[in-house]
Amino acid sequence: MQTPVTEIVWPLGVYAVAVLIMVTATLAISHVLGERHSGRATGEPYESGIVPTGPSGIRFSVRFYLVAMFFVLFDLEAVFIYAWAVSLREAGWAGYAEMVFFIGVLLAALAYLWRIGALDWGSIGRKSLDRRKEESRRDADDR
């Protein structure tokens, strides 16, 4: 049954050589055929379009990331629930119990997010105001 090692390795070797040839060819051909010029915007990162104006460091709210993360989290959980829904009868009551537990944990996480004010939009939500007050009070207690 054992095939000699060389017989397994040679397609891999051909593949590697092919990759090398392709990369070298791409770079070399574009180097030879490509045009060279030095305009005002040649050194700019976005060369082929309009010269950028204004600063690139625009600040936008960290909440966008938060919402994106919540979306990924809760959307992914929905995938699991769909998988369970398809096999509802096969999974039986044991599957039902597991799913109840799963959704229960999810709800606990949602309650937590709600409580810490992660779902509040706006510059400063009521919850986070309350929380800051509470925290400063607690820090005072600690000291």
Add this chain to the structure above:
Amino acid sequence: MMPADFTALLPYLILTGAAVAVLLAITIVRNHRLTAGLTMAGLVLAFAALPIALSAAPRAVTPLVEVDGFTIFFDGLLIAAAFAAAGFSYGYLQRRRIRREEFYLLLLTATLGACILPASVHFASLFLSLELLTVSLYGMIAYLRTELFGIEAAIKYLILASISSAFLLFGAALIYTDRGTLSLSRILLPESAAAGALHPVLMVAGLGMVLVGIGFKLAVVPFHMWIPDIYQGAPAPVSAFLATVSKGAVFAVLIRVFSLYTISSESGMYAVLVVIAAVSMFAGNWLALLQTNIKRLLAYSSIAHFGYLLVALLAAGPNSVTAAALYLAAYFVAILAAFGVIAAVSGSGGEAQELEDYRGLFWRRSWAAFVLTSAMLSLIGIPLTAGFIGKAYLLLAGLGSAVWLLAVVLIVTSAIGLYYYLRVILTMAQQPAAENRPAQPAVLDSRLGNIVLGALALGILWLGVFPAPVIEIIQRTASSVLPF
């Protein structure tokens, strides 16, 4: 699932429940003491459930998880270490003005992941539990958001751990391509080899990549670059957790794999592991020699300690598992005590990391200095400490199987280690230089931290003087199931 399955899984279920309970507790009322109390109660409950789980062992729950004596012993060790780390965290976080409660949530999920690792007999459960542990660790390392070193360490750990996970996954995929199974107990069997097995290259490449992934987590020599920076940047209780729970759990996986197969001493794999062990012992002790930062010193020395541990595995004799488990237990106690002292003497401004910070500690805080001294003596392996018994068993296992080279390297490098461990003790005994250093801000003693430190110091002495009960427990649980 049968009721016995739930009995076997009880410790994990309790840990999961504790994590959800802590989450809900934070939702309802934010209180550091309550959260820490709940966490530690959950850990104690999970520990107490281990004998119950043992009554159902050995039991394979699904093809993924095997709960046997070996699993139970390591789970006990890991849960106890997590308990100590939680104890240090309480006083450490209490001194800082941040939100403290979420830390315990991460600690619980990390502990859950670590506890499932020794039970994993399948690549799927191995990878899932490893990721649960690692992802929680990212958050724990970066927990002090205002400290740049912590963020830097977390980003380094994030990138390197992801790469090592990718290696592990790719390796598992290659092995699966070759053998058609992900079960750890079947991948190397001759039957599976006959079933798929047209591609020895795939198998060798797969095993090599898995070794890279595991080696990274253990920080043995070619994969050790991350460890000093991460230990230094992480908060001291997290470093303690990393050094014990994270590395110990992965080492348990390695022991399980080794116990499933006899690796012939002529094979290439064996030679690679011998080189890794020997170079780890040398490099770890060598790099630690001139360190002046105590956390980096402990990081480098931990490379050496895992090199020592590999000696037991490579010996593959009847006492190997006992020796490895005992050494790991002794190492846990000592390294937890060392990081516990670092956490305890650190003020609210920053951590006491430089050796200079420990000058004259015997006069300022004799209790902490005493615990650190016993930890250092145990790490050297001085008689009457836990480390001595551990090292003696390692040597016995090594000499019993006649792995002369590794045994000699172990002795020689241990002698090198003497220098830097003793230097720490010497620094603590020196008179404080009064003129140049500003007085350390008075640090409030955390009662909980002191109790845990006391228990650890007692553990070091007890294991060193009267190790018989622990060895008996190990022989009853950890080594009974393994056909070494």
